[in-house]
Amino acid sequence: MATKEIAGKTIELDADGNLAKLTDWNEAVAKELSKEEGIEQLTDRHWAVINYMRKEFTEKGDAPSIRKLTKESGVDTKELYQLFPKGPAKKAARIAGLPKPKGCI
Amino acid sequence: MKKLVILGAGTAGTMMLNKLHGELDRNEWQITIVDQHETHYYQPGFLFIPFGIYSKKDVIKPKRDFFPSGINVITSEIEKIEPESNRVLLNNNSVISYDYLIIATGAKIxxxxxxxxxxxxxxxxxxxxxxxxxxxxxxxxxxxxxxxxxxxxxxxxxxxxxxxxxxxxxxxxxxxxxxxxxxxxxxxxxxxxxxxxxxxxxxxxxxxxxxxxxxxxxxxxxxxxxxxxxxxxxxxxxxxxxxxxxxxxxxNMGDDLIARSGMGDELNFVPTDKHTLRSEKYENIFVIGDATNLPSSKAGSVAHFEADILFENFLSAIEGQPLQAKFDGHANCFIESGFGKGILIDFNYDTEPLPGKYPLPGIGPFSLLEETKMNHYGKVMFRWMYWNFLLKGVELPIESNMSMAGKRF
Missing domain, CATH: 3.50.50.60 (FAD/NAD(P)-binding domain)
Incomplete structure (x- = not known):
């Protein structure tokens, strides 16, 4: 399994380059991952999505799809794509320290 | 009499009907299948229609041609499932109850x-x-x-x-x-x-x-x-x-009836155990084909491989035994590539499509991930197999779980 130095910690990554362990995640890690995804600054709106995703994952065991995100996080699709350009579900999941959503097969 | 109700008489529902009808004791089980349409469409054939290769008549047959005798066929829209009370409401206000339910209501655009x-x-x-x-x-x-x-x-x-x-x-x-x-x-x-x-x-x-x-x-x-x-x-x-x-x-979404029944995810697909094919929530409900939320391809070949697994698990369930058969996400697709050639891919949840020969290792006759005329013939021949074997639940000489034999990696 690949490892990587993120925010001063050696962290295990899965085959998709997402964190292998949920417990390795913290806000500093999220900030570095977001830079890798081309997002310079995480705003409150970014955090609303990230926190929703982590909550959803802890409760349901799977990262939510874009449809579910827009239905339940209070952030609509348009804004979601502004916050996480190109692939919101995939990018937000990675920054939130979650595996790639199951829907993205 | 125990009651099995199958919702949907498309590829998956019809296959399950024929497999289980051949197995379940007729003195003990009453089987009912419900579908609103009388015509069965060979959906893989739709692809060829825009290019004048097939016309409408090449892809339709009456559903009744594929129903065995001695079962109860209901042609009606379905209002909703009431899983807590083990019954299904039809849109003419009639009610059917079940001991076991198989949901095969598909997906649509x-x-x-x-x-x-x-x-x-x-x-x-x-x-x-x-x-x-x-x-x-x-x-x-x-x-x-x-x-x-x-x-x-x-x-x-x-x-x-x-x-x-x-x-x-x-x-x-x-x-x-x-x-x-x-x-x-x-x-x-x-x-x-x-x-x-x-x-x-x-x-x-x-x-x-x-x-x-x-x-x-x-x-x-x-x-x-x-x-x-x-x-x-x-x-x-x-x-x-x-x-x-x-x-x-x-x-693509699952049928509206799934939403009306409060049984679906945000796309109206039914949360289903990806290995046993049982509903995640209800012990006496199984789900097959496009109606599931499985992370597999939504395709006839997948429904076919699932049918073998569901058949075994259904028989275990009614005997009160643990569900032993495990679906591995196996899919198998002939990809028509034009000019009389085709490509074949074979994969599952964990193994991506790989090159090689299929179904006989080293021999074929089909080549995986290569463009050949033989792969195209496979696709053309498949329609005949579909009508004559697959829907009728006749065993095909292909393993339901994916095999690594013949694959190069």
Whole structure:
């Protein structure tokens, strides 16, 4: 399994380059991952999505799809794509320290 | 009498009906199947209709031809399932109760989910080929089309038969070449995926085919709306792609009855155990085919492999035994690549499509991830197998779980 130095910690990554362990995640890690995804600054709106995703994952065991995100996080699709350009579900999941959503097969 | 009710008489429901009818004791079990339609469509054949290879008559047969005798057939819409009280309400207010339920209500396109999709250009310059109406309308349009920008766009995943849009692009290349106007047709394949297909190795190989056939590829494109006046699609990040004809693969959703029953996810697919095929919530409900939320392809081959697993697990369940059979996500797709050739892929949840020979290791006759005439014949022959064996639940000489034999990795 690949490892990587993120925010001063050696962290295990899965085959998709997402964190292998949920417990390795913290806000500093999220900030570095977001830079890798081309997002310079995480705003409150970014955090609303990230926190929703982590909550959803802890409760349901799977990262939510874009449809579910827009239905339940209070952030609509348009804004979601502004916050996480190109692939919101995939990018937000990675920054939130979650595996790639199951829907993205 | 114990009661088994099957909802949906498409590929998956009909297969399960025939398999279980042959096995369950007729003095103990009453089997009922419910479907609102009387016609069975061979959906893999829809792909060929726009190019004049098949017509409507090649893909339809009466559903009753595939029902065994001694079962109860109800032709009706279904209002909803009441899983807590083990019954199904039909839309004529009648009620059927069950001991076991198999949900096989499929998936269908939902173009109304995208703004401007089902507007004034619908079936004038915007077509789908996942319905018989769409496929036939597109055939008429293509017959007289003189060329221009053909955009093929997948709205969002998951979709039924994820290779069909690629096949459509390959066949369009072949069709317009034969008509002598290929130089006037700009084919543009626009997908929300990061590549031509869902799995990396196959994606790279299939992406090369697109390049060789002079088909433009745009990846990571998520359509937000259609501008009917200026004839262009616009993504969520405002990238515009103009079209003269748009062939859309709209959002796919499970049946509305699943939503009415409160049993679905956000796309009306039923949460299902990905190995046992039992409903995640109800012990006496099984789900098969496109109706599930499984992370597998939504395709007839998948339903076929699932049917073998569900058959075993159903028999275990009614005996009160643990469910031993495990579905591995096996899918097997003939990809029509145009000019009388085809490509074959074989994969499951964990193993992506690999090159090699299938089904006999080293022999074939089919070649995995290669373009051959034999693969095309396999696809053509498949329709006959579908009507004569598959729907009737007759065993085919193919393993339901994927085999690594014959694959190179």
């Amino acid at each position: 939902a173009p109304e989910q995208t703004e401007g999709m089902k507007d004034k250009l619908w079936q004038k310059s915007i077509y789908d080929f996942y319905t018989i109406e769409g496929a036939c309308a597109l055939a008429n349009y293509f017959k007289h089309w003189e060329g221009g920008k053909l955009v093929i766009n997948i709205t969002e995943m998951p979709i039924k038969c994820p290779v069909a849009p690629l096949e459509f692009a390959f066949l369009a290349d072949s069709y317009f070449t034969e008509r002598g106007i290929r130089d006037k047709v700009d084919i543009h394949f626009v997908t929300p995926l990061p590549g031509a297909f869902t799995k990396p190795k196959a994606s790279a190989i299939l992406g090369d085919f697109l390049g060789k056939k002079n088909i433009n590829l745009t990846t990571d494109y998520n359509i937000a709306r259609v501008d009917n006046d200026e004839k262009k699609i616009i993504s969520w990040d405002e990238t515009e792609i103009p079209f003269d004809v748009l062939v859309t693969i709209p959002t």
